[in-house]
Amino acid sequence: MTPAARNHRRAALQIVLAELRESLFMALDAIRAHKLRSSLTLLGVLIGVFSIIAVMTALRVMQRNVERELSQLGAHSFMAHKFPAMMFQGRPNWWAYRQRKDITYAMANEVVRRATLPTAVGIEAVFWGGQVESRFASTAPNVQLYGETPGSFPVRNWTVAEGRSLNDSDVEDSRDVTVIGASLARTVFPFGDALGQSLKLNGIHYTVIGVLESRGGGAESDQENIAIVPLTTGLDRFGRWHRSLNVLVQADGADRYEDTVDEVTGILRVLRKVPPGADNDFEITSNDSLIAQFNQFTRAVRLGVAVVSSIALLAAGIGIMNIMLVSVTERTREIGVRRAVGAKKRNVMTQFIAEAVVLCQVGGLIGVALGLIGGNVAGVLLKLPLVLPLDWVVLGLVICSVVGVVFGTYPAWRAANLDPVESLRYE
Amino acid sequence: MSAPLIHLESISRRYQMGGETIHALREVSLRINRGEYVAIMGPSGSGKSTLMNLIGCLDTPTSGRYFLNGTDVSHMDDNRLAEVRNREIGFVFQTFNLLPRSSALHNVELPLIYAGLSAEQRRGIALQAIRDVGLEDRMHHKPNELSGGQRQRVAVARALVNKPSILLADEPTGNLDSKTGEEIMALFENLSRRGNTIILVTHEEDIARHARRILRIRDGLIASDESREPLHETAG
Ligand SMILES: Nc1ncnc2c1ncn2[C@@H]1O[C@H](COP(=O)(O)OP(=O)(O)O)[C@@H](O)[C@H]1O
Ligand SMILES: [Mg+2]
Numbered sequence: 001m002t003p004a005a006r007n008h009r010r011a012a013l014q015i016v017l018a019e020l021r022e023s024l025f026m027a028l029d030a031i032r033a034h035k036l037r038s039s040l041t042l043l044g045v046l047i048g049v050f051s052i053i054a055v056m057t058a059l060r061v062m063q064r065n066v067e068r069e070l071s072q073l074g075a076h077s078f079m080a081h082k083f084p085a086m087m088f089q090g091r092p093n094w095w096a097y098r099q100r101k102d103i104t105y106a107m108a109n110e111v112v113r114r115a116t117l118p119t120a121v122g123i124e125a126v127f128w129g130g131q132v133e134s135r136f137a138s139t140a141p142n143v144q145l146y147g148e149t150p151g152s153f154p155v156r157n158w159t160v161a162e163g164r165s166l167n168d169s170d171v172e173d174s175r176d177v178t179v180i181g182a183s184l185a186r187t188v189f190p191f192g193d194a195l196g197q198s199l200k201l202n203g204i205h206y207t208v209i210g211v212l213e214s215r216g217g218g219a220e221s222d223q224e225n226i227a228i229v230p231l232t233t234g235l236d237r238f239g240r241w242h243r244s245l246n247v248l249v250q251a252d253g254a255d256r257y258e259d260t261v262d263e264v265t266g267i268l269r270v271l272r273k274v275p276p277g278a279d280n281d282f283e284i285t286s287n288d289s290l291i292a293q294f295n296q297f298t299r300a301v302r303l304g305v306a307v308v309s310s311i312a313l314l315a316a317g318i319g320i321m322n323i324m325l326v327s328v329t330e331r332t333r334e335i336g337v338r339r340a341v342g343a344k345k346r347n348v349m350t351q352f353i354a355e356a357v358v359l360c361q362v363g364g365l366i367g368v369a370l371g372l373i374g375g376n377v378a379g380v381l382l383k384l385p386l387v388l389p390l391d392w393v394v395l396g397l398v399i400c401s402v403v404g405v406v407f408g409t410y411p412a413w414r415a416a417n418l419d420p421v422e423s424l425r426y427e
Numbered sequence: 428m429s430a431p432l433i434h435l436e437s438i439s440r441r442y443q444m445g446g447e448t449i450h451a452l453r454e455v456s457l458r459i460n461r462g463e464y465v466a467i468m469g470p471s472g473s474g475k476s477t478l479m480n481l482i483g484c485l486d487t488p489t490s491g492r493y494f495l496n497g498t499d500v501s502h503m504d505d506n507r508l509a510e511v512r513n514r515e516i517g518f519v520f521q522t523f524n525l526l527p528r529s530s531a532l533h534n535v536e537l538p539l540i541y542a543g544l545s546a547e548q549r550r551g552i553a554l555q556a557i558r559d560v561g562l563e564d565r566m567h568h569k570p571n572e573l574s575g576g577q578r579q580r581v582a583v584a585r586a587l588v589n590k591p592s593i594l595l596a597d598e599p600t601g602n603l604d605s606k607t608g609e610e611i612m613a614l615f616e617n618l619s620r621r622g623n624t625i626i627l628v629t630h631e632e633d634i635a636r637h638a639r640r641i642l643r644i645r646d647g648l649i650a651s652d653e654s655r656e657p658l659h660e661t662a663g
Contacts, residue, residue: 011543018540018549029528337524340485341585342513342541344506420485424524 019347023354030327030355031362038359041323044316045363045403048309049396050371055305056392057375059298061384066294074157076251078261078286080111080268082244100281102244105235107271111247112151114267117260122152122248123231127238132227133200134188143184144226145201147234155248158228163195163210166230170209174232178206181224182214201227204237222385261286313399316363317407324356324411328418335415336423349416356408357401364400368393430497431458432592432624433482438491438501440477440647451477453647454491459626461592464619466638467628474647475628476597482626483516483595484508496592513541517586521598523578525570531581532557532566538589556588557581560614576607583614587623594618597628605633612637 031038083097108123125147132143150166170177185194194208251260376386440452451474467475480486493501525534535557539549557566560580570578586594600608619625629635643651
């Protein structure tokens with residue numbers, strides 16, 4: 001590049017920088033001058049961006065949840081339970097699900113006894129989480145407590161790294177023993193050697209007989225911050241009344257999977273006296289069914305968001321155009337002055353488009369902030385880690401800019417094509 | 428003799444109003460040399476502003492040719508004209524035409540923005556220009572915090588900040604009382620003495636007397652063109 005060309009480039013850049021600065025001030029000025037109209041318009045942008053960000057954040061939170069569910073089941077495994085894993089098949093009839101019979105311990109044991117195809121069947125209860133104390137440390141009250149039988153371990157994809165797993169006599173005798181997750185072990189036994197130590201959980205002491213192997217990778221610490229006790233011990237302590245259990249089943253390879261699902265489904269239908277031809281009064285959840293459900297749900301939600309935010313942004317865009325046209329009229333003289341001191345049409349044009357974009361970005365940034373908060377509320381309720389969907393934040397702000405450019409172009413064009421002499425005389 | 432700074436050759440400017448044609452300027456020819464101090468006088472509607480806008484490259488003639496510094500600018504496109512205005516012309520208006528929400532300093536910087544100077548360069552040059560009109564202690568004030576005379580001085584600083592070839596002033600004292608008007612004229616006097624080319628529109632004889640050449644316009648024609656001894660040419 002020749003020095004002249006470089007100078008020329010630098011000059012052009014300086015003009016753009018100055019224009020952006022001018023536009024920022026002009027935009028803030030326009031907002032200040034027309035508070036009501038600006039806030040209504042910004043509200044439109046805000047709703048548009050908010051709905052995108054909030055829903056996408058919430059979806060991502062749920063996706064984490066689904067992934068967590070998925071990674072909790074081993075290969076060729078499924079789970080029979082009373083409530084759907086996720087309530088988003090588009091018919092939120094919680095009441096109908098509540099009316100279903102619980103899967104009792106007796107019923108689950110009967111499944112274990114009758115099923116011939118599975119390689120492993122476990123019975124599980126999920127108890128409320130709580131605080132765990134050792135003589136070294138205590139945790140936050142967020143440890144998940146499971147009651148399990150020995151068959152649950154392969155289905156849950158749990159391998160014991162140290163010590164031993166639960167055995168049948170632990171369950172039969174309702175022993176006060178526990179197998180703990182790797183992350184819990186790190187917290188309460190910072191010096192290692194958890195085996196044989198005592199742990200206090202909801203006021204009762206349990207002896208640690210095993211520590212699970214860490215799976216490593218992503219959100220492992222959350223899934224490994226768990227304590228597992230014999231199912232019967234848990235049921236005795238926390239009650240059997242109104243408690244529905246999960247039946248965890250692992251098939252002998254992919255080709256036996258369908259048959260195994262059919263067998264377990266059949267047994268449960270008989271035990272629960274479901275009339276022939278009626279729907280199951282329980283759920284079968286596998287990785288595949290979760291993924292399918294979730295994808296179907298996601299598609300519907302995305303479509304809804306696209307519609308809502310498009311309408312909001314269209315309305316906002318028209319508002320932006322209106323504000324900008326007023327701004328151009330009010331600044332007619334200013335435009336004349338700028339043209340007189342050497343502004344080209346395209347300088348005026350970019351300045352006004354930039355003003356529209358800045359205007360949109362003000363609403364957009366607020367929308368992003370509120371959207372992140374709103375979307376993460378779901379995560380907080382589900383006790384999931386916070387999510388920052390950077391890609392959607394960027395996309396939301398890009399969409400804002402596009403709205404600004406699209407709806408700012410006509411006013412900017414009007415501004416740029418004002419006759420300098422006329423605009424200087426404008427009263 | 429070198430080429431004149433401004434050379435108008437049979438310039439006409441017509442406006443179409445309904446079915447009627449208004450002849451704002453009729454085949455005006457005119458030469459103005461570098462360093463001249465010219466006053467344009469004439470009754471309202473005679474075409475003074477039209478002539479100023481043409482000389483200032485804000486407007487283009489319907490017919491005729493205009494050479495500025497030897498370059499034909501009568502058929503330049505809009506972008507080139509903007510560059511010419513930025514480099515060669517400084518405008519001072521009757522109504523000041525400052526940006527109302529910007530400080531005096533920022534108003535003075537404005538032409539430098541479109542010259543593509545960096546923020547620091549702009550600041551330095553604008554500061555000097557505002558010092559030259561004696562307003563450095565007011566440079567952060569908004570126009571509505573300044574008196575009429577101060578506003579017009581800011582406008583003069585803005586007009587001069589790019590070191591233009593021509594200073595064009597359309598009734599610069601029209602909105603000022605006579606005392607402040609005289610102050611602005613003294614400023615012009617000073618600029619003229621330092622070699623600036625000034626063209627001034629006025630309908631007041633008192634103001635016109637400051638110039639060394641007076642053009643009188645009537646109905647879009649130059650009625651008279653007289654050079655004269657300036658009023659305040661004090662010895663020394
Ligand atoms: N944009 C325009 N459209 C129509 N007529 C115009 C326009 N601008 C100026 N004129 C006419 O041209 C003539 C000269 O105007 P102007 O140069 O403004 O006069 P002055 O400045 O001497 O008062 C007037 O008759 C005026 O009405
Ligand atoms: Mg006039």
